[in-house]
Amino acid sequence: MQAKWLVAAVAAMVAGSVYAADVQVSNAWARPTMPAQPVGAAYVTLTSAANAELVKVGSPVARKVELHTMTMKDGMMEMREIASLPLPAGKAVTLQPGGNHIMLIDLSKPLRVGDHVPLHLTVKQAGGKLVELDADAVVAEKAPGGQMRMDHGHDMNGAMDPHMKMQ
Numbered sequence: 001m002q003a004k005w006l007v008a009a010v011a012a013m014v015a016g017s018v019y020a021a022d023v024q025v026s027n028a029w030a031r032p033t034m035p036a037q038p039v040g041a042a043y044v045t046l047t048s049a050a051n052a053e054l055v056k057v058g059s060p061v062a063r064k065v066e067l068h069t070m071t072m073k074d075g076m077m078e079m080r081e082i083a084s085l086p087l088p089a090g091k092a093v094t095l096q097p098g099g100n101h102i103m104l105i106d107l108s109k110p111l112r113v114g115d116h117v118p119l120h121l122t123v124k125q126a127g128g129k130l131v132e133l134d135a136d137a138v139v140a141e142k143a144p145g146g147q148m149r150m151d152h153g154h155d156m157n158g159a160m161d162p163h164m165k166m167q
């Protein structure tokens with residue numbers, strides 16, 4: 001029984017929920033990168049009580065951080081930078097592979113499974129008020145929380161989450 005509670009507590013830490021003002025950040029994670037790969041991607045789920053927009057993301061692991069979206073152009077998925085990401089009131093906005101993402105450009109070192117990537121998010125609320133949020137993105141092959149994502153063929157049982165193997 002105790003072991004079960006421990007796993008639940010660790011899982012909650014991995015999800016890294018952060019509450020600030022009335023914007024919630026959860027499920028922060030990042031994809032592992034190859035040694036010579038200069039860019040990486042990170043993802044979060046944001047829920048704002050009132051209409052707001054994500055306007056800026058920073059991280060100490062990359063020289064430059066951009067907000068990107070994926071669009072279909074001439075039959076090809078193409079990513080481009082967006083100035084902001086709308087956060088409609090009460091709606092969970094999930095960044096994920098194949099969709100909106102946080103692009104980590106010029107990584108200082110490769111991101112390895114289990115690493116922690118600090119993210120600093122700036123959300124602009126109605127009236128221009130800026131809310132600063134910190135999130136701790138855990139590097140993993142797939143999104144935390146067990147939701148199915150575009151995951152390049154891994155099944156649920158193949159999830160490589162080192163945090164869940166400590167029991």
Ligand SMILES: [Cu+2]
Pocket residue numbers: 068069079080101102103
């Ligand atoms: Cu990108």
